[in-house]
Amino acid sequence: MTKPLLEVRNLVKHFPVRGGGFSVVRQQVKAVDDVSFTLLPGQTLGLVGESGCGKSTLGRALLRLQEPNSGQIFFEGRDILQMNRAELKAQRRDMQIIFQDPFASLSPRRTVAQTVCEPLDVHGIGSPLERRKRVEELIELVGLRAAVLNRYPHEFSGGQRQRIGIARALALNPKLIVADEPVSALDVSVQSQVLNLIKDLQRQLGVSFIFISHDLAVIQHISDVVAVMYLGRIVEQAAVSSLYTSPKHPYTQALLSAVPSPHPASGAKRIILPGDVPSPISPPSGCAFHPRCPAAQAKCQITEPQQTTLHNGGHQRHFACHYPLGD
Amino acid sequence: MLEVRDLAVEFDTEHGRVRAVNNVSFSVNAGEVVGLVGESGCGKTVTGLSLLGLVPSPPGKVVHGEILLDGDDLLKLDEAGMRRIRGSEVSMIFQEPMTALNPVLTVGYQMTEVLRLHKSLSQQQARHAAIDMLGIVGIPAPSKRIDEYPHEMSGGMRQRVMIAMALSCGPKLLIADEPTTALDVTTQAQVLDEIVRLQHQFEMAVILITHDLGVVAQTCQRALVMYCGQLVEAAPINSLFASPLHPYTQGLIGSIPRIREHKIERLPVIEGMVPDIAALPDGCHFADRCNRVQADCHERSPVLTPSADAGAVACWHPLEPQHD
Numbered sequence: 068m069t070k071p072l073l074e075v076r077n078l079v080k081h082f083p084v085r086g087g088g089f090s091v092v093r094q095q096v097k098a099v100d101d102v103s104f105t106l107l108p109g110q111t112l113g114l115v116g117e118s119g120c121g122k123s124t125l126g127r128a129l130l131r132l133q134e135p136n137s138g139q140i141f142f143e144g145r146d147i148l149q150m151n152r153a154e155l156k157a158q159r160r161d162m163q164i165i166f167q168d169p170f171a172s173l174s175p176r177r178t179v180a181q182t183v184c185e186p187l188d189v190h191g192i193g194s195p196l197e198r199r200k201r202v203e204e205l206i207e208l209v210g211l212r213a214a215v216l217n218r219y220p221h222e223f224s225g226g227q228r229q230r231i232g233i234a235r236a237l238a239l240n241p242k243l244i245v246a247d248e249p250v251s252a253l254d255v256s257v258q259s260q261v262l263n264l265i266k267d268l269q270r271q272l273g274v275s276f277i278f279i280s281h282d283l284a285v286i287q288h289i290s291d292v293v294a295v296m297y298l299g300r301i302v303e304q305a306a307v308s309s310l311y312t313s314p315k316h317p318y319t320q321a322l323l324s325a326v327p328s329p330h331p332a333s334g335a336k337r338i339i340l341p342g343d344v345p346s347p348i349s350p351p352s353g354c355a356f357h358p359r360c361p362a363a364q365a366k367c368q369i370t371e372p373q374q375t376t377l378h379n380g381g382h383q384r385h386f387a388c389h390y391p392l393g394d
Numbered sequence: 395m396l397e398v399r400d401l402a403v404e405f406d407t408e409h410g411r412v413r414a415v416n417n418v419s420f421s422v423n424a425g426e427v428v429g430l431v432g433e434s435g436c437g438k439t440v441t442g443l444s445l446l447g448l449v450p451s452p453p454g455k456v457v458h459g460e461i462l463l464d465g466d467d468l469l470k471l472d473e474a475g476m477r478r479i480r481g482s483e484v485s486m487i488f489q490e491p492m493t494a495l496n497p498v499l500t501v502g503y504q505m506t507e508v509l510r511l512h513k514s515l516s517q518q519q520a521r522h523a524a525i526d527m528l529g530i531v532g533i534p535a536p537s538k539r540i541d542e543y544p545h546e547m548s549g550g551m552r553q554r555v556m557i558a559m560a561l562s563c564g565p566k567l568l569i570a571d572e573p574t575t576a577l578d579v580t581t582q583a584q585v586l587d588e589i590v591r592l593q594h595q596f597e598m599a600v601i602l603i604t605h606d607l608g609v610v611a612q613t614c615q616r617a618l619v620m621y622c623g624q625l626v627e628a629a630p631i632n633s634l635f636a637s638p639l640h641p642y643t644q645g646l647i648g649s650i651p652r653i654r655e656h657k658i659e660r661l662p663v664i665e666g667m668v669p670d671i672a673a674l675p676d677g678c679h680f681a682d683r684c685n686r687v688q689a690d691c692h693e694r695s696p697v698l699t700p701s702a703d704a705g706a707v708a709c710w711h712p713l714e715p716q717h718d
Binding site: 117118224226227254255256257258259260262263266281282283284285287288307308311312321322323324325326327328329330331337339340343344 | 433434548550551578579580581582583584586587605606607608609611612631632635645646647649650651652653654655657658659660661662663664665667668
């Protein structure tokens with residue numbers, strides 16, 4: 068059996084909410100609450116959920132861009148939460164991130180060459196000539212011409228900027244890239260170009276992705292395994308085909324049915340969930356989804372559902388629901 | 395009911411004068427839901443704003459055209475005349491309800507203001523009408539929530555408040571500019587459902603401005619597709635999706651990520667990118683990205699020509715209509 072590239076166990080990230088006299092910590096926002104998953108080399112894990120569900124915080128916590136409160140993150144068997152600064156810096160060569168907003172994530176004062184070269188500079192890799200060669204190689208890899216290297220970000224469109232961000236993330240040949248909503252700021256016609264690029268690169272370079280998005284169609288296209296988050300927890304996790312054809316968690320089912328289909332007479336009945344996502348400061352008792360769940364029963368208000376794991380034909384699927392949907 | 399003829403809107407920018415909306419003509423029938431679709435910068439929002447005389451001027455200016463609402467040209471009205479129309483005959487809701495609502499005034503204050511202005515109701519009457527309206531758009535405990543400030547509400551609630559406000563004077567036409575883009579999918583489903591239900595209840599026409607063809611497919615009866623300030627295709631929803639005539643529409647429909655029964659390896663794409671509107675190519679603006687391009691496309695601009703199925707297309711070499 069292949070060893071996992073990344074293994075996350077019981078990861079927790081809470082943010083304190085201060086208020087009142089002396090800015091006392093009054094409450095905790097449970098942004099990531101007891102999250103566990105594994106990722107195999109070369110696999111893409113899609114992390115999907117609505118705003119505020121903790122998917123971005125989870126992505127950042129994995130790279131220790133935000134320090135988790137507790138839990139373990141094993142990267143190739145070593146717990147990165149136990150590493151000191153120097154070890155972490157070395158480790159980060161293998162883990163990179165692509166951000167959502169290609170307008171905010173590139174420095175306006177740096178040329179494309181400087182931006183893409185920065186990781187190489189930081190880690191002191193190669194001679195200046197070698198770096199220049201590597202940068203040219205990278206920029207062509209993401210579908211831009213080497214002629215653009217001396218230009219500044221404002222001269223590029225959103226899609227091109229995102230390609231520059233991807234080139235920067237690839238500079239150090241990472242084994243894992245966390246991509247946080249990399250296409251949501253782009254127009255549809257450009258979005259599909261960037262998605263195809265990410266898929267090509269993944270196949271070509273064998274790099275693993277954690278792909279964060281609110282868009283279920285994008286997630287389906289790009290992922291091998293999907294984890295659905297709700298209020299800081301993973302409520303369902305499965306191989307992409309089984310998750311989309313037979314969701315086990317009622318939230319997954321509702322989320323899938325809410326996506327407007329581009330077929331006018333698709334006739335599919337949308338499940339309209341009542342109410343809004345509750346505040347992660349004081350999530351509902353029992354199963355956090357119970358106030359909106361069409362299948363909720365008395366038990367759901369009291370007892371928090373534990374993760375159930377099913378094995379079928381080498382695939383595992385996990386879900387946290389007392390009354391999962393049938394096949 | 396609404397007829398737009400040959401509308402052109404220009405903006406002064408640092409790159410010179412730019413035409414954001416170029417000779418656009420369309421009509422909307424009473425009680426109809428029409429989608430106005432396109433990618434960012436295609437002129438769909440400016441078209442919507444110009445219907446209400448809300449194009450910021452300067453730098454914007456309606457250069458020519460007519461906007462006929464029940465036969466009266468809105469472009470000929472003065473500011474006072476336009477104010478009587480806005481909010482009562484024609485209303486608009488915006489993408490980001492937090493910036494469209496005033497954060498320092500309660501929801502109730504903002505709602506009663508509209509009613510008192512247009513319907514000359516007393517404070518008491520207006521408050522009752524506002525509470526009724528909040529209830530109609532599905533806000534729980536409206537008599538309590540009316541005294542809240544916008545920041546106390548969730549995104550979906552705020553958008554409902556915007557809708558309640560827009561509908562409170564019973565407009566004939568609602569212009570909804572990306573009303574659900576800032577919302578999560580489950581909330582989006584709620585709000586779209588609400589708009590469709592209210593459209594039936596109030597028998598009003600809706601122009602739904604959006605980049606999301608999925609939203610259009612689920613809510614509209616007809617769609618207008620814009621590209622670089624021009625209308626490139628207009629058609630009833632079923633024929634638009636089953637048999638698009640303009641290569642851009644076809645590309646746009648093809649490239650929407652959708653949930654599929656079988657995963658595909660590569661998404662279909664439209665090559666290249668939207669040209670800079672300040673430096674549009676001659677002839678058909680889509681020619682450089684088009685897979686059906688021929689020599690004449692670079693020379694002459696296609697005009698919107700009626701097609702079968704009550705549609706219209708602006709293309710020299712449109713796709714063959716498909717019949718199923």
